[in-house]
Amino acid sequence: MSTPEPLGGAASGETIPDGAFHSNQSKADDDRGMARERTRLAWHRTGLSLLAVGVGVLRAVTVSRTPVMVAAAVVGLGALMSGWALLLAARGATGRLPHSVAGPPTLRRVAVCIEAMAVAAAVLALFPLAG
């Protein structure tokens, strides 16, 4: 990997000089926080997508399930979105540091949440009128 491509595409106008790939030094002067900001926005977009799918699951549950399941789905979605908001708040608090990249446990939890959502969606698709 000799010469890395510029990050962020033409919109950001960032370029990375040769040999910068393994630099441990902060590139905050070049970057001006744009990469962190784009990443934070990506987290927000993903949270909104999660909320949209969660509302879809909730709607499907509301139409065809029992009140207990509806209450469980509401509580589950509320807990999930609260956790997401707390995660973003914690990331915002450390956002000034150069190493504000989410660690493996956080990313793994995000993937597991979406897999759980997929299981719920599959169950609702398989049994749309049960309850």
Place this chain on the structure above:
Amino acid sequence: MPSLDVRTRPNGQARTRRGRPALSEVGTEPDYRFSLANERTFLAWNRTALALLAAGLAVANLLPRFGFPHTRLIVSLALIGLGAWLAFLSYPAWEAKERAMREGRPLPSFRAPRVVAIGVGLVSVLAAVGVIIHRGT
């Protein structure tokens, strides 16, 4: 606070659950912008997974029945399955890229774009056939 993903061996070397050295133990820290770009890619794949889940749910719950029996269910489950597979694959892909960047190796290939393109194409053809037959009856 120690990482939940890492276990320390008696010799002091940290290992992941799969027995490989922990990310923090491998190579050198890459430019943080590369790590952030990798993180954004992970999130983008997960948003794609969520979009597939939403499409699958919408097909199952909002659309009328197609011409063939169970067509709606097949289309719906295919979309949801594709979304689940993407979400399942997103974390190993992120880790493999992060590891490659730390070790200065070329980024590993990722087969998800081809599978997603083929999967969405097949589902679209199936849905189109279902709609045409439904209109014809």
